[in-house]
Amino acid sequence: MNLYLDDLKPGDRFTSASHRMEAAEIKAFALQFDPQPFHLDEAAGRQSLFGEVVASGWHTASVAMPRMVDGGLPIAGGIIGTGADLCWRSPVRAGDELHGVCEILEVMPSRSNSNRGSVRIVCSTLNQRGEAVTTAEMRVIVCRRGS
Amino acid sequence: MNLYLDDLKPGDRFTSASHRMEAAEIKAFALQFDPQPFHLDEAAGRQSLFGEVVASGWHTASVAMPRMVDGGLPIAGGIIGTGADLCWRSPVRAGDELHGVCEILEVMPSRSNSNRGSVRIVCSTLNQRGEAVTTAEMRVIVCRRGS
Numbered sequence: 001m002n003l004y005l006d007d008l009k010p011g012d013r014f015t016s017a018s019h020r021m022e023a024a025e026i027k028a029f030a031l032q033f034d035p036q037p038f039h040l041d042e043a044a045g046r047q048s049l050f051g052e053v054v055a056s057g058w059h060t061a062s063v064a065m066p067r068m069v070d071g072g073l074p075i076a077g078g079i080i081g082t083g084a085d086l087c088w089r090s091p092v093r094a095g096d097e098l099h100g101v102c103e104i105l106e107v108m109p110s111r112s113n114s115n116r117g118s119v120r121i122v123c124s125t126l127n128q129r130g131e132a133v134t135t136a137e138m139r140v141i142v143c144r145r146g147s
Numbered sequence: 148m149n150l151y152l153d154d155l156k157p158g159d160r161f162t163s164a165s166h167r168m169e170a171a172e173i174k175a176f177a178l179q180f181d182p183q184p185f186h187l188d189e190a191a192g193r194q195s196l197f198g199e200v201v202a203s204g205w206h207t208a209s210v211a212m213p214r215m216v217d218g219g220l221p222i223a224g225g226i227i228g229t230g231a232d233l234c235w236r237s238p239v240r241a242g243d244e245l246h247g248v249c250e251i252l253e254v255m256p257s258r259s260n261s262n263r264g265s266v267r268i269v270c271s272t273l274n275q276r277g278e279a280v281t282t283a284e285m286r287v288i289v290c291r292r293g294s
Contacts, residue, residue, distance in 0.1 A: 033209040033210065033212055034209070034212045035217070036225040036226065037225065038225060048224070048225070049224070049227060049288065056212070057228055058205070058208060058209045058212055061205060061208070062180040062181070062205045062209065063180065065180055065181045065203070065205055070182070077195070077196070078183040078184065078185060078195070079183065080196060081204055081235060082234065082235055083232070083233060083234040083235060084231075084232075084233045085230070085231075085232040085233070086230060086231045086232070086233060087229065087230040088228060088229055088230065141196065
């Protein structure tokens with residue numbers, strides 16, 4: 001992780017490694033964090049709006065993060081978000097292969113703190129067909145070089 | 148889970164049970180979903196912008212969900228979000244006791260589907276001092292009674 005505010009400009013793009021969503025992992029996450037029947041049980045999934053078992057949206061959001069940390073978005077000092085406007089666009093099913101693409105929209109030095117600033121980034125999580133399953137416009141704090 | 152679109156109106160409020168964030172749980176989540184040093188290691192936490200180990204923002208977002216499912220937000224058919232505009236307002240540390248409060252902002256029957264509609268909800272996660280650690284404006288699909 002080595003990019004500072006000074007290194008980033010609108011249009012810069014970063015792509016993460018991919019991750020295959022396994023059925024057991026979808027259920028384990030849902031059991032702990034989102035215990036709704038359509039994330040846990042085949043029959044309940046068929047009867048739901050989705051028509052099948054799908055991953056929790058919070059799982060999809062969370063799964064992109066370690067891939068971003070691990071080189072997808074190499075920000076010095078780590079990825080510290082202050083907010084995210086998140087859209088869940090398509091259901092995620094077992095076997096889906098997800099990866100993240102982030103693009104810098106805006107780079108804003110802080111007016112009150114010369115050591116840092118913030119960037120607006122749009123992060124999309126794409127499946128194996130290139131469909132965006134989530135998009136998130138994130139606001140992230142980034143340090144300046146030498147701070 | 149038993150409330151339909153017809154049962155909801157702006158101003159309705161729902162409060163979830165509370166959950167104590169344990170140090171081991173903060174590290175376990177971070178290891179799997181957000182492996183950044185300031186979520187995992189005391190020394191790295193002290194050197195970070197936070198000055199201590201804090202929970203991943205995705206962990207804080209995820210931890211409110213089962214409490215909402217489990218009676219905090221009793222929507223018939225479950226909580227199916229299409230989007231969330233999420234702000235991380237204060238760090239969450241081990242020992243913090245979190246609970247969620249959701250308020251209905253707007254109830255919108257679908258124009259194209261008489262069986263459902265959507266609601267805009269503001270969900271805050273509060274700590275033991277009543278400080279909002281996250282706020283999220285969520286858009287959720289809700290079925291109509293008898294659909």
